[in-house]
Amino acid sequence: MRRALLLLPLLAACTGQEIRVQQQRPEGFTAWTDAPPVYRFGPGDRLNVRFRLTPELNEVALVGPDGTIALRAAGRVRVGGLSPAEAEAAIAEASRRLLLNPEVSVAFDETAANQVFVGGMVERSGAFPLVGRRGVLEAIMLAGGFTPEAxxxxxxxxxxxxxxxxxxxxxxxxxxxxxxxxxxxxxxxDIVFVPRSRIAEVANFVDQAINRTLPFSRGFSYTINRGATAGTF
Structure with a gap:
């Protein structure tokens, strides 16, 4: 198993010593890229579903809390967490119960899943709408700003x-x-987490985000090395 290192350089507030967090199982995260992620549907999104060969079956569908939509041609289809292309394929497959060769397109009628999650040392943790172009600092300001321990x-x-x-x-x-x-x-x-001065906060948050917030499960372990020279991420 590949053992490349993921470093989170941290400055110890009390001792002035530099602390390095070394992730022992880096396979949980892939290499960072600034390429825009693909939008994935979520509860509250309204989808404009179109059947090219049978336009009488076109309709607007609301993604429910369970991530599914209900369509006349396809019945109930799970689209939560899917990209538009993946949703089109799922709806086309489900529509084969009535249609021979369905050609499906899915577009936004209204989006509700445009949000980011902010937690840690902020005044109000939670989900916040992502309207227009916003950055990490702006999201933290929406959460009431930093607490003194941030x-x-x-x-x-x-x-x-x-x-x-x-x-x-x-x-x-x-x-x-x-x-x-x-x-x-x-x-x-996106998920933004503001740690406190104690190193355990970062490790605990990543573990909770992996196991509870993100739709996959991984195990992580961390070691703390004092006096090491750490790079920036």
Whole structure:
């Protein structure tokens, strides 16, 4: 098994020593890329479903809390977490109960899943709408801003890549308040976590995000090395 290292450099507030977090199972996250992730449907999205050869079956469908939509031609189809192309394929397959060779297209009628999740050392953790172009710092401001315990220079950002694989990086927001234009832009589904000064907060958050928030399960272990020279992510 590949043992490449993922480093989260952290500065120990109490001792002044540099602390390095070394992830022992880096296969949980793929290499970071700035390529925009593919939008994936979520509850509250309204989809414009079109059948090219049988337009009388066209309809607008609402994605329910369970991630499914109900269609006359296809019945109930699970589209939550799917990209538009994947949803088209799923609906076409389900429609074969009535149609011979269905040709399906899916477009947005209205989006409700454009949101990001902010947690950790902020005033109000939760999901927040992603309207227009917003960055990590702006999302934290929507969550009421940093608490006094926040580690502003090691904010954790988790995102899915275009192949729906999870990526993790850290963002240094120390002093960013005066340079908002340099903020890191967010995409729907991004998770932002602001750790406190204690190293355990980062490890605990990643474990919780992996096992509870993101739709996959991985195990992680961490070691702490003092006095090591750490790079930036």
């Amino acid at each position: 580690r502003m220079n090691e904010v954790v950002l988790i995102r899915r890549d275009p192949e729906n694989r999870p990526m993790l990086r850290t963002v240094n927001l120390q002093g960013f308040a005066a340079r908002a234009e340099a903020d890191v832009p967010l995409f729907p589904g």
